[in-house]
Amino acid sequence: MLSSARKLWRRGRDFFPVEGFYFDRPLVVLQSDDWGRAGLRDQEGLEHLRSAGFALGGRPYDLYTLETADDVAALQAVLNRHCDSTGRPPCLEANFMVGNLDLARMEADGFHQIHLLPLAAGLPQGWHRAGLLQAYREAIDDGIFHPALHGITHFCRAAVERELLADGERAEFLRALWRAGTPYIHWRMPWIGFEYWDPEQPVVERFLPAAIQQESIGQAVGLFSKLFSMVPKSACAPGYRANDDTHSAWARLGIGTAQNGPGTLTPPHLDRHGLLQLYRNVEFEPATDPSFCVENCMGQADSCFARGVPVIVSIHSIHFHSSLSGFRDRTIALLDQFLSALEARHPDLLYLHDGDLQQLVEKGFFENVHATTRVNVIRKKYSKRQTRQHAKAK
Numbered sequence: 001m002l003s004s005a006r007k008l009w010r011r012g013r014d015f016f017p018v019e020g021f022y023f024d025r026p027l028v029v030l031q032s033d034d035w036g037r038a039g040l041r042d043q044e045g046l047e048h049l050r051s052a053g054f055a056l057g058g059r060p061y062d063l064y065t066l067e068t069a070d071d072v073a074a075l076q077a078v079l080n081r082h083c084d085s086t087g088r089p090p091c092l093e094a095n096f097m098v099g100n101l102d103l104a105r106m107e108a109d110g111f112h113q114i115h116l117l118p119l120a121a122g123l124p125q126g127w128h129r130a131g132l133l134q135a136y137r138e139a140i141d142d143g144i145f146h147p148a149l150h151g152i153t154h155f156c157r158a159a160v161e162r163e164l165l166a167d168g169e170r171a172e173f174l175r176a177l178w179r180a181g182t183p184y185i186h187w188r189m190p191w192i193g194f195e196y197w198d199p200e201q202p203v204v205e206r207f208l209p210a211a212i213q214q215e216s217i218g219q220a221v222g223l224f225s226k227l228f229s230m231v232p233k234s235a236c237a238p239g240y241r242a243n244d245d246t247h248s249a250w251a252r253l254g255i256g257t258a259q260n261g262p263g264t265l266t267p268p269h270l271d272r273h274g275l276l277q278l279y280r281n282v283e284f285e286p287a288t289d290p291s292f293c294v295e296n297c298m299g300q301a302d303s304c305f306a307r308g309v310p311v312i313v314s315i316h317s318i319h320f321h322s323s324l325s326g327f328r329d330r331t332i333a334l335l336d337q338f339l340s341a342l343e344a345r346h347p348d349l350l351y352l353h354d355g356d357l358q359q360l361v362e363k364g365f366f367e368n369v370h371a372t373t374r375v376n377v378i379r380k381k382y383s384k385r386q387t388r389q390h391a392k393a394k
């Protein structure tokens, strides 16, 4: 009974109009997840796992490692070659994982429990990324990175702790990865879930209880502040798995914008917590999308501009990794093409980060070192169902 009432309510809600924000100039935001998240360590870690029986290379995320200071510099250089109609370069909303596994402490107690290492304190045992934290900070000072919060573990800690306690095959699988300096490879073990979402619980209990989410997000905000000497103003939940409790915790901790995954042409809108909800609508993911091409991205961008919706590009950090793959150089070349095409086709283009968009919605203008820019903000009702139809039509 409860379940069918819930379904009916959800279906009704899709027709219920919500007030969205539309704009009369082409706006472009770049959102990027997973910065600071350690994956496969290096060539030695790769060989270690291969000799332990892992046939790595089946999917791009097998080669997910971690950016280097050079990777950040290469991204910074390409973004600095571009500018919008006010002379401002594109700025990447970079969502950071502010912790990793403390593999040294975990090894010391036989990999029987999880210990966390703040990113501000460096990388796990065996990892080397000279100058990486400094490179992040320089990119922020340069206005090329606008740091935001992704989370601490990315996986659901409760799910992993349950498997460690059960001490079966799954625990052994995790320990084999940990011995090679790799926290996890999600597609090979989707049961680890996402930070606020435990996939093997009954459907209505998958999101972690509000109090646990609140505590974890509070801890993440503290670690973020230590890392960057500022509090995060925007957040994106790992795996896009956020519910009303996540949004409530973010809002209480001073976060103003919530990032959502792609698939619709939903305009920015305010939720009941006062958070500005943003939805990605152009997927720029060349290393993981076999059908990727710049023309498709331009087509998706045109659909957004035609409706007065900001282009919000999704581009994960994996595309800028170079140490175990050639992802970075291809991405940089394609991104260069994409930005050039946008600038050529739209002489009144504006590059913004989430904070600018929030300011624009609140005040009708946004300010930065380059300019104070006014844009007409149009408030218009839409229903969820309309944004789905638009997405299908493109």
Ligand SMILES: [Zn+2]
Binding pocket: 033, 034, 150, 154, 238, 239
């Ligand atoms: Zn992520």
